[in-house]
Amino acid sequence: MAGSRTRFRRWSLIVLSAAACLALAAAGTGFWSVQRAFPDVEGAVDLPALEGTATVHRDAYGIPQIYADTSEDLFRAQGFVDAQDRFWQMHFNRLTTAGRLSEVFGAxxxxxxxxxxxxxxxRVAAQEYALLRPETRAYLDAYAEGVNAYLDRREGGERGLEFTAxxxxxxDHEVAEWTAVDSLAWLKAMAWDLRGNMQHETERAALLASGIGRDRIEELYPPYPEQEHRPIVEGGVSGGAFHADRDAGAADGDAAPPPRRAAGVLADVGAGLEALPPMLGPESPGLGSNSWVVSGEYTASGRPLLANDPHLGAQMPSVWHQTGLHCTEVTEQCPFDVTxxxxxxxxGVVIGHNADIAWGFTNLGPDVADLYLERIEGQAAVxxxxxxxxxxxxxxxxxxGGEDVTFTVRSTRHGPLLSDAEAAANLRGIGASPPVDSGGDSARKAAEAPxxxxxxxxxWTALEPGTTADSIFLLNAADDFASFREAARSFEVPAQNLVYADTDGDIGYQAPGSxxxxxxxxxxxxAPGWDSDYDWRGFIDFDELPVVRxxxxxYIVTANQAAAGSGYEHMLTGDWAYGYRSQRIDTLLAxxxxxxxxxxxxxxAIQMDNENSGARAVVPHLxxxxxxxxxxxxxxxxxxxxFQQDADSPAAAFYNAAYSHxxxxxxxxxxxxxxxxVGSRSWLVVDRLLEEPGSPWWKGGEAEGRDAVLSEALRRAAGELTRRLGDDPAEWRWGELHTLTATHPSLGSSGIAPxxxxxxxxxxxxxxGDSTVNATGWEHTEGYAVTTVPSMRMTVDMADLDAARWVDLTGASGHAFHAHHEDQTALxxxxxxxxxxxxRDAVRERSENVLTLRPAG
Structure with a gap:
């Protein structure tokens, strides 16, 4: 993880000139340089791409609500507005997904x-374009036309202060026109950060190679506690379960390390993958999300309620952009009325509601990516x-500032050779512990391979072209559970938990994905790539995935727990979140x-619940x-x-310090x-170990034995907090340690103060905190600062859609110093x-600014 945090801290001296420019601008002498990038929000703008007029209403938080007569004009206007607010974010993301960061940031x-x-x-995104519905391609192209209409109107620093830097x-860097493929590539970025258990896969292998026995490694990745933490759905296909035999196909006993050279290749790839910058903001092992729906039987309005708060990295600006997209008259040709x-x-809108249904996402987290150790002979795989x-x-x-790097990408039947990427970057021997193989007889096969x-x-499922983009527009226009499920059928990667509510009173859940x-x-x-018995055999049929209505x-709760119980015929994953958040939500809803x-x-109020459920097992021992x-x-x-971790809690400050130590x-x-x-996996592991005072984990360290370790953890925590927060424990505050700074992905960790x-x-x-319902995750090896957050929060009452509430982590604007840059953060x-x-009446009532977009002439 350290690589991703430090990647943008290594700068050449040329950055200092950029810092000087920004310092002048921020000090006020360059106010014009800052303000010229701000969006036009009043009056009229001519956009040649439009066929008819579009109107953009913005409320007191700068959130746009867009109206147009046709679907294509609606998405042209959305492209223009997104670029007005967030073009640097869009441009940086496409440089990343295309593998073009070196063009700007160097070697x-x-x-x-x-x-x-x-x-x-x-490349995969380009292949996807041809697979999509004609309507989807038209919407993507229209959106690109809107973005390009913005680019035609502005250049350089007029597009954002980042462009001054x-x-x-x-x-010499030139900003190219936006294309539909640029939009589709972002779906790959989303899939990468939500890809499942690859980090656990490489980590288990590394620990095995370091000499820790397989039995002890398995203690660090315990089975999901199904009897204690309820799965999402139970019983039958409309509430199936996952098959929990995690050792299927593996022999008994510890896996043997592979040959030294094979272990070295795996080590390099594992370290290289960890060094990749996360696409959706800083990562955390506790990354997750919450969503739930409640039947109208239990609500004041008599209609369902839906709540959602996806947990992603804390970045500036936020990953999300709040938007309303409205056809002036909803018809078959223009079916969108969605916020x-x-x-x-x-x-389009990824999470939200239209006039008939509302939906929310959490990460399903199935295992959709496998690493294969390949036996290579020349230009062939065995x-x-x-x-x-x-x-x-x-x-x-x-x-x-350097020479081009040309390299050959080679692929086996399983996919691209990531080990070739390490060779291309000439970054061998990063120093990570060498990972191993597939946990059983395949490890011995690796050792015996000639x-x-x-x-x-x-x-990885995302490396095959798919139709997820179709699903977004189908969801936006769905009007009942059947059309919702049909839309979900196309949502291939990343596999998600989808919750559902409608104005007729139905609630539901669907797990889609390849x-x-x-x-x-x-x-x-x-896995051993030279043994075809370990190859994939296909994909689970959509109609066999967990669903309930x-x-x-x-009520239905999804918080990254097991999708279902232990009778389901298919293996989804063995690496779920361990259900503390979901069970706490379930308890509160019950x-x-x-x-x-x-x-x-x-x-x-439930979204802001701060209970550290894992502490209940630890505190009695402390x-x-x-x-x-x-x-x-x-x-x-x-x-x-x-056990509530409020910002002003002294006990929460002391407990988290003690737990970290x-x-x-x-x-x-x-x-x-x-x-x-510090999240749900360690909560379960520590809970089990506290009842095993003779466990080897309590021995051989700086403190010997369970109780000695607990006492030393208390002593160290008290010493640390005394140094940092003062002599009086009653004055210690969790919030003083646990602070959030939303960090700019490309320029915010440079080490240059301006x-x-x-x-x-x-x-x-x-x-x-990590794995609480209010999931402000942190990495204890780096301190207590927040790294992952509920990136937005939304609550919807299907009886009164105008009474829905929402908040973003930062604000609508991506422009530094803009009034809406972080005006939602304190909220x-x-x-x-x-x-x-x-x-429309509610939008007009709250409208602060109105911009008319007109076709040329």
């Missing part, structure tokens, strides 16, 4: 570009004793439905061991703690690179929301 980005070119995200970094959250650069020729293509990475040429190939059916193995360890208990009369305010001084006073705090002391042999996270001041968000204190931190108007 330090060659490794990233080599990996992304090897996977070929943009870009001019200093690389004066919600989308991605700048992609037409499979079942036969040589299969590799397919090849040439890629050239242009490097600002010769010494090895590579690592990636099989999910592989494996031969041997379970996808938890890198109007369950008897009257209590609320017994009372009835639920409102959107009640849903918002209270019974010996402690002195500040540590003993810290124990007094824990004795009265309600507890993990360091207990799992010291894992090393920093593979440290256990750049960071100009582009990053203002720090705010945060409540919650977000306090758990507040703003009105989400839908009907």
């Amino acid at each position: 330090e980005q060659v490794e990233t570009d080599a990996y992304l070119r090897t996977m070929g995200w943009r 870009l001019k200093a970094l690389n004066p 919600g959250f989308g991605f700048a650069g992609l037409p 499979v079942d004793g036969e040589r299969e020729p590799l397919t090849t293509r040439e890629e050239t990475v242009k490097v600002a 010769g010494d040429g090895y590579g690592v190939a990636l099989s 999910i592989p059916v494996r031969g041997k193995g379970d996808g938890r360890w890198p 109007n369950p008897d208990r009257g 209590e609320a439905t017994r009372k009835g009369g639920l409102t959107t305010a009640d849903m918002a 209270l019974r061991v010996g402690a002195e001084g500040a540590a003993a006073r810290g124990q007094d705090l824990l004795a009265d703690w309600d 507890l993990l360091d002391l207990t799992f010291d042999e894992l090393g920093r690179d593979h440290a256990l996270d 750049l960071e001041w100009a582009f990053n968000g203002t720090p705010v204190e945060a409540s919650g 977000w931190a306090r758990g507040e929301t703003v009105p989400m108007p839908f009907t």
